[in-house]
Amino acid sequence: MPDDQEISVPDxxxxxxxxxxxxxxxxxxxxxxxxxxxxxxxxxISYHFGNKEGLYRAVFKKIVRDLKPARVNLGLFLQNGMSEAGDDRRELAEMMVRIISDLLDNALAPENLSWRMRLIAREMAAPTECFQILLNGHLKIMHDLSGMLIAKIMGEPASSETVRLTAQALLHLCSQYAINEQLVKSRLEWENFGPEEIGKIKKALIPLILRALNLGEHVDIVLVPKWR
Structure with a gap:
């Protein structure tokens, strides 16, 4: 990621x-x-963004732009993987493991700017007009994409409330480690979120989610390479 002095003034x-x-x-x-x-x-500020509100909107628009690769790659992964998996529940479980693993990597990797997760959480807790930028540009898409796999696993329509609530739970569980980074590090007495710590989070969270989706017989699945 370029240093702040190497990017454009607006960025x-x-x-x-x-x-x-x-x-x-x-x-x-x-x-x-x-x-x-x-x-x-x-x-x-007024020259580039009009006022502070305009700058605030620009922050969220850039967050949505920066997260586009995650949306695109997840969509492609699901499109290809679900057609190959069919009704094979172990293959569907493997897909879920990969998604959880990469959601955690995307949220916790140092280069992914953890402040974005905290700002998104602040906006969701006290919504402004920028909530719609997040909702329509990123959150809704990620919910719908993850819901496709959840619906297949659960045997329910993707539009059902159960699937939507489960997709919300999945994304929240994966993101909350970044949002509550200081709390997690304090409770676990970790200095940072390095590969070892992220691996421990995956080891705890993946079996939990698989069991919640009635895929507990597949908790032995080994993490596979990232799709992003």
């Missing part, structure tokens, strides 16, 4: 503002603080 402002908005609330972050942290004139 640098978005990255800086995103981290500040994730750490505190929208109202608690001043435009002067953003400008100072981004090493730009205060007028740069």
């Amino acid at each position: 640098r402002m978005i990255n800086i503002a995103g981290k500040l908005f994730a750490a505190r609330s929208f109202d608690a972050v001043s435009t002067r603080e953003i400008a100072t942290a981004a090493s730009v004139n205060l007028s740069a």
